[in-house]
Amino acid sequence: MRDAILRKSIANHHVLGILICGGKNERKRPFGECGYFRLLAEAGKPLGINIFVFNPKKMNWQRRVATGYIPAAERDSWELVTKPIPNLIYDRCFYNSSNHYLSYRPFLSLLNQDPSIKILGRPLSGKIQTYSILRAHKEITPYLPETVPYQSTAQVFDFIDRYTHIVIKPNGGSHGVGVVAIFQLLKRKGFYIKGRDRKNHAFQTILETKTQLRNWIQQHIGTTRFVIQPYLSLSTPDGQPFDLRILIQKNKEQEWETTGMAIRAGKPNSITSNLHGGGNAHRLLPFIKQHFTPEQVEKINEDIKKLASMVPGFIEENHGTLLELGLDVGIDRNGRVWILEINSKPGRMIFLRTGEHETRKRSIQLPMQYAQSLLMN
Numbered sequence: 001m002r003d004a005i006l007r008k009s010i011a012n013h014h015v016l017g018i019l020i021c022g023g024k025n026e027r028k029r030p031f032g033e034c035g036y037f038r039l040l041a042e043a044g045k046p047l048g049i050n051i052f053v054f055n056p057k058k059m060n061w062q063r064r065v066a067t068g069y070i071p072a073a074e075r076d077s078w079e080l081v082t083k084p085i086p087n088l089i090y091d092r093c094f095y096n097s098s099n100h101y102l103s104y105r106p107f108l109s110l111l112n113q114d115p116s117i118k119i120l121g122r123p124l125s126g127k128i129q130t131y132s133i134l135r136a137h138k139e140i141t142p143y144l145p146e147t148v149p150y151q152s153t154a155q156v157f158d159f160i161d162r163y164t165h166i167v168i169k170p171n172g173g174s175h176g177v178g179v180v181a182i183f184q185l186l187k188r189k190g191f192y193i194k195g196r197d198r199k200n201h202a203f204q205t206i207l208e209t210k211t212q213l214r215n216w217i218q219q220h221i222g223t224t225r226f227v228i229q230p231y232l233s234l235s236t237p238d239g240q241p242f243d244l245r246i247l248i249q250k251n252k253e254q255e256w257e258t259t260g261m262a263i264r265a266g267k268p269n270s271i272t273s274n275l276h277g278g279g280n281a282h283r284l285l286p287f288i289k290q291h292f293t294p295e296q297v298e299k300i301n302e303d304i305k306k307l308a309s310m311v312p313g314f315i316e317e318n319h320g321t322l323l324e325l326g327l328d329v330g331i332d333r334n335g336r337v338w339i340l341e342i343n344s345k346p347g348r349m350i351f352l353r354t355g356e357h358e359t360r361k362r363s364i365q366l367p368m369q370y371a372q373s374l375l376m377n
Helices: 002-009 034-047 098-113 127-134 153-163 210-221 284-291 294-319 357-375
Strands: 015-019 050-060 065-071 078-084 088-091 165-170 180-184 191-196 202-207 226-230 242-250 256-265 280-283 324-331 337-343
Touching: 015 034, 015 357, 034 050, 034 065, 034 357, 050 078, 050 098, 088 357, 127 226, 127 294, 127 337, 153 165, 153 180, 153 210, 153 226, 165 210, 191 210, 202 210, 242 294, 242 357, 256 284, 256 294, 256 357, 280 284, 284 294, 294 324, 294 337
Parallel strands: 015 050, 015 088
Antiparallel strands: 050 065, 065 078, 165 180, 165 226, 180 191, 191 202, 242 256, 242 324, 256 280, 324 337
């Protein structure tokens, strides 16, 4: 078992390092996710685990130390310290561009290539990689919308010819930024476009010719890697887009556990349901019972349980060790379930929005319990 190999090679330091790629010189909130990391620290106390938050650019590789933060005694504050680079690291780096990632890659490579350091979960690189892995599993394939990497506007027009309505998305994007639906108008010439621009502002427009659409796509995409998919009607009958977030995590037995599920519902007539775009959160069963028949609800539940049990292990077998996954699932008007995205660095704020505080609490405890199973043995 891969986790057993990891366990043997990890020194017994009882410290979990947390990687961040950013930060600012403020005592109260010197980096993003301060609240989450402090909760991790609290969850680690009864387990005998301390946390150390650091930026990989702040490492001194010759001395094997890094400058970073530990929770300070003062509430909500952090203390800047220099400590040995931990042997077990939780990667919570988020990148706002490819250049941002490239600026960190040399430092991340040092950590990844060091045999005495283990990273809790190897990050997935994007939608294309995930699609390529999952399409090899014959039972998962029916849940995958066709996904191709954008290479030219000719591909977009080919997809429009085949599906009439399509979606283009950043390969590595999140929060709905840059996601655009393109609808071919049938009663008049042209194309109706709506979605979110690169600054996450909602917009819509009509372009009358292929040349206009071609120019618009090239400007919107620029040099960013995008994917093309058919447009799926993933909304309620009154036009509210929604999807399902399934949080799946490793537990102290080093086995996958479904921590919780919740619905994210966007603004009416939007194409994204992400909470960062102004959406709302709902508990799963009341929501789907309101919008689907009892027979559909039963089938939806079967499908999502099936995916939650199959997807994490299969990705791990073909990608590398993982700690947790956010499995985002769409449900179309016919009750058919689709895999939309898989996030190897998921958030868990949604469970606060739904009032599921015990689920939220467990989602914080599990990473620390899994870390303990590696550190203490």
